[in-house]
Amino acid sequence: MRISDLIKMGLRNLSRRKARTALTIIGMVIGTISIVVMISIGIGMNQTFKSQVMELGSLTTITVNRYADIMDEDGNYVDFREQKMDASLVEQISQIEHVRAVTPVIYKSMRMYSGKYEGYLSVYAMDCSTWEDFDFPGLSSGTYPTPENNKIIVFGEYAFDNFWKTTGRNYESTSLDPAVDKITMGFSPWEYTVSERKKEFRIKLDNNYARFEYTENYEYDYYAYMDIEYFEELWGKYCDTLTPADRKKAMKSLETYESIKINVDNIKNVSEVQDAIKALGYQTSSLMMYMEPMQETSNMLQMVLGAIGGVAMLVSAINIANTMIMSIYERTKEIGIMKVLGCLIKDIKKLFLFEAGMIGLMGGIIGIVLSYIASWAINKFGQPLFESLMSGMMGTGEESKFSQIPFWLPFLAAGFSILVGVISGYFPAKRATKISAIEAMKTEG
Amino acid sequence: MVNKEVEKVIVVRNAKKVYRMGTEQIVAVNDVSFEILKGEFCCLLGTSGSGKSTLLNLMAGIEKLTSGQIIIKGKNIPKMNETNLAKFRQRYLGFVFQSYNLMNSMTALENVEFPLVFKRVRTKKRKKLAQDMLVQVGLGNRMGHKPKEMSGGQQQRVGIARAFVAKPEIVFADEPTGNLDTKTTMEVMNLIQAIARENNQTIVMVTHDPRLASYADRIIHVLDGEIEKVEVLHDITDPEVYQRRVEEARAAAPKLSELESSADPKKKKHGHKGKKKAVQEMKAGSEQSSDQKTQ
Ligand SMILES: Nc1ncnc2c1ncn2[C@@H]1O[C@H](COP(=O)(O)OP(=O)(O)OP(=O)(O)O)[C@@H](O)[C@H]1O
Ligand SMILES: [Mg+2]
Numbered sequence: 119m120r121i122s123d124l125i126k127m128g129l130r131n132l133s134r135r136k137a138r139t140a141l142t143i144i145g146m147v148i149g150t151i152s153i154v155v156m157i158s159i160g161i162g163m164n165q166t167f168k169s170q171v172m173e174l175g176s177l178t179t180i181t182v183n184r185y186a187d188i189m190d191e192d193g194n195y196v197d198f199r200e201q202k203m204d205a206s207l208v209e210q211i212s213q214i215e216h217v218r219a220v221t222p223v224i225y226k227s228m229r230m231y232s233g234k235y236e237g238y239l240s241v242y243a244m245d246c247s248t249w250e251d252f253d254f255p256g257l258s259s260g261t262y263p264t265p266e267n268n269k270i271i272v273f274g275e276y277a278f279d280n281f282w283k284t285t286g287r288n289y290e291s292t293s294l295d296p297a298v299d300k301i302t303m304g305f306s307p308w309e310y311t312v313s314e315r316k317k318e319f320r321i322k323l324d325n326n327y328a329r330f331e332y333t334e335n336y337e338y339d340y341y342a343y344m345d346i347e348y349f350e351e352l353w354g355k356y357c358d359t360l361t362p363a364d365r366k367k368a369m370k371s372l373e374t375y376e377s378i379k380i381n382v383d384n385i386k387n388v389s390e391v392q393d394a395i396k397a398l399g400y401q402t403s404s405l406m407m408y409m410e411p412m413q414e415t416s417n418m419l420q421m422v423l424g425a426i427g428g429v430a431m432l433v434s435a436i437n438i439a440n441t442m443i444m445s446i447y448e449r450t451k452e453i454g455i456m457k458v459l460g461c462l463i464k465d466i467k468k469l470f471l472f473e474a475g476m477i478g479l480m481g482g483i484i485g486i487v488l489s490y491i492a493s494w495a496i497n498k499f500g501q502p503l504f505e506s507l508m509s510g511m512m513g514t515g516e517e518s519k520f521s522q523i524p525f526w527l528p529f530l531a532a533g534f535s536i537l538v539g540v541i542s543g544y545f546p547a548k549r550a551t552k553i554s555a556i557e558a559m560k561t562e563g
Numbered sequence: 564m565v566n567k568e569v570e571k572v573i574v575v576r577n578a579k580k581v582y583r584m585g586t587e588q589i590v591a592v593n594d595v596s597f598e599i600l601k602g603e604f605c606c607l608l609g610t611s612g613s614g615k616s617t618l619l620n621l622m623a624g625i626e627k628l629t630s631g632q633i634i635i636k637g638k639n640i641p642k643m644n645e646t647n648l649a650k651f652r653q654r655y656l657g658f659v660f661q662s663y664n665l666m667n668s669m670t671a672l673e674n675v676e677f678p679l680v681f682k683r684v685r686t687k688k689r690k691k692l693a694q695d696m697l698v699q700v701g702l703g704n705r706m707g708h709k710p711k712e713m714s715g716g717q718q719q720r721v722g723i724a725r726a727f728v729a730k731p732e733i734v735f736a737d738e739p740t741g742n743l744d745t746k747t748t749m750e751v752m753n754l755i756q757a758i759a760r761e762n763n764q765t766i767v768m769v770t771h772d773p774r775l776a777s778y779a780d781r782i783i784h785v786l787d788g789e790i791e792k793v794e795v796l797h798d799i800t801d802p803e804v805y806q807r808r809v810e811e812a813r814a815a816a817p818k819l820s821e822l823e824s825s826a827d828p829k830k831k832k833h834g835h836k837g838k839k840k841a842v843q844e845m846k847a848g849s850e851q852s853s854d855q856k857t858q
Contacts, residue, residue, distance in 0.1 A: 451664070454664075455664050458664075459652070459678045459725075460653035460654075463649065464646070
């Protein structure tokens with residue numbers, strides 16, 4: 119038989135029993151919808167977790183902190199220990215495979231002055247050539263420091279929001295704007311004592327600053343960043359103003375970093391790099407560590423949802439097989455006639471497989487279309503349900519998508535539904551080929 | 564007179580068919596041997612239950628032979644696998660059944676096209692062949708009808724058109740007129756004979772009706788699964804007989820178009836005439852052994 123004749127004949131057989139074909143297709147539609155929607159919910163939740171974790175920072179970043187938490191077996195905090203954080207460690211880490219960028223981080227508290235107002239601000243000093251690797255946000259004004267021109271401080275959106283009047287009785291926070299107000303900065307006066315004979319250390323903000331865009335990430339929004347070399351330069355000048363005893367202490371404090379940040383080339387390699395650093399005797403942390411239990415939860419959820427879809431699919435597969443067997447009973451005589459007229463066994467098999475596959479495909483296509491509608495409805499109206507489901511894991515954002523259908527899912531679903539059809543049609547088809555022509559022709563039909 | 568060498572298109576040697584029903588054994592065909600020549604009209608004649616149908620089905624490869632040999636066109640049928648058998652059927656065999664066995668969901672035209680579909684003939688060509696065939700059997704105006712919308716005689720003519728459309732060398736017919744009345748029986752028998760002679764096709768027909776056997780060139784009498792006797796009415800190896808049959812076939816061609824008009828009430832007279840002649844022929848054939856029939 120020619121393939122075109124086979125297709126024509128198969129479609130014709132399907133349309134001969136419209137009601138039954140339609141019902142079987144509906145079964146397949148339900149199966150497809152449940153699988154697609156369940157997978158899309160799984161993907162949607164995973165994405166929601168991921169994007170929420172990403173708000174806290176990049177997933178490819180590993181941090182080694184000076185003070186490492188010590189946990190008991192149940193993961194409860196018991197104590198901390200200090201780790202030795204120096205330039206040689208930075209050098210060692212930079213040698214590890216998959217490490218794209220590494221920078222020491224110095225964290226200092228600073229104070230800002232503007233007329234009667236004062237404010238506190240924490241500053242991170244990091245190697246400015248690595249900022250790009252750590253996905254620093256865009257700037258709303260100014261430019262990033264470069265190794266050539268590193269005398270620029272970058273401030274977050276809320277960095278200037280915590281000023282108060284030194285003359286006022288009540289603490290009342292005020293926002294200032296460095297573009298309007300004259301602001302100078304110095305280091306926190308509490309840590310070290312300034313020599314009485316020296317002028318206090320100050321830097322003026324005029325053209326030497328830049329501002330981050332608003333990021334929703336507190337690590338940027340509330341802090342200031344500067345290049346580590348520039349910081350060391352400022353710190354040196356500051357130390358000159360201290361009493362001799364404190365000067366030594368202050369200079370020494372720079373030798374130990376607050377933390378070391380490492381950027382890994384790929385999410386997949388994060389744990390590998392973490393293990394390598396652990397081998398050096400250091401404890402690390404990364405957002406991947408938060409992700410893992412969440413991913414486990416969401417994987418389990420996906421498996422449960424997938425199983426529900428799978429059961430629905432299984433039922434529709436049985437349904438197709440049933441339809442095909444019925445159809446073979448009905449067409450026993452026709453099959454006999456076809457055999458006697460010289461139809462090849464494999465063509466009979468192909469015919470039935472085509473019919474079964476076609477039921478699968480049609481059900482699949484309709485199911486995919488309806489899945490998009492269902493997915494849309496879930497995202498629009500499913501908020502309350504999912505909020506209660508996901509409570510305790512993470513909050514749900516405003517525009518969280520609970521159901522996401524990635525571009526590959528419809529193709530996968532269509533392929534899968536054909537496959538289910540063909541597999542369910544396989545045994546009935548095989549049975550059709552075994553029908554004896556002579557017996558078949560004796561049957562009524 | 565030197566007899567012409569004619570191909571032995573079917574050779575059956577010691578064919579045996581045993582059905583096993585539990586512990587009981589039914590010997591439906593018992594050690595049967597015969598030959599059928601190319602272009603012969605051969606009749607398997609016998610009472611009900613004598614094993615005619617079984618024998619025919621064995622030759623067609625529909626039933627499995629218990630022992631012996633059946634050689635058609637030089638091929639040992641029982642030894643063939645399913646695929647080769649199917650291809651063999653496509654090429655060499657046509658079938659006419661007592662109960663027509665048409666596809667109920669298909670029109671007359673589609674039914675006639677059906678064997679050509681398996682032969683992978685292109686749509687256009689097979690449509691043309693099927694149409695020509697239907698016109699030849701007098702159903703030019705019934706092409707779009709489904710079997711249920713036709714009389715038994717018309718359905719059997721569709722069956723005949725289907726059997727002959729691929730121009731098979733051999734056509735097997737199991738009681739092709741079993742469900743038809745006398746008048747229609749004659750029409751159908753004439754039709755089969757005429758088409759077969761026109762293309763020098765071999766017919767193997769099963770019947771229990773001795774009157775129909777008169778159409779045959781060779782009658783194989785079957786009794787209780789064995790061959791009682793073989794009767795040769797026309798020896799087609801005789802060049803004279805052969806020549807006469809060819810001429811007869813040419814003369815039969817216009818008769819066919821007459822048959823078409825039998826569906827047309829105006830020309831019914833001609834149709835009757837043809838039938839009367841056929842009845843006479845039939846009687847002559849059953850009483851006398853040879854050449855009378857052709858007069
Ligand atoms: N499938 C079968 N199983 C068992 N016995 C069978 C089977 N088919 C036929 N027979 C037996 O074989 C014998 C021959 O049957 P067959 O159908 O060939 O007879 P027939 O000559 O065609 O008769 P009729 O003219 O009534 O059609 C019968 O006795 C029948 O009972
Ligand atoms: Mg019979």
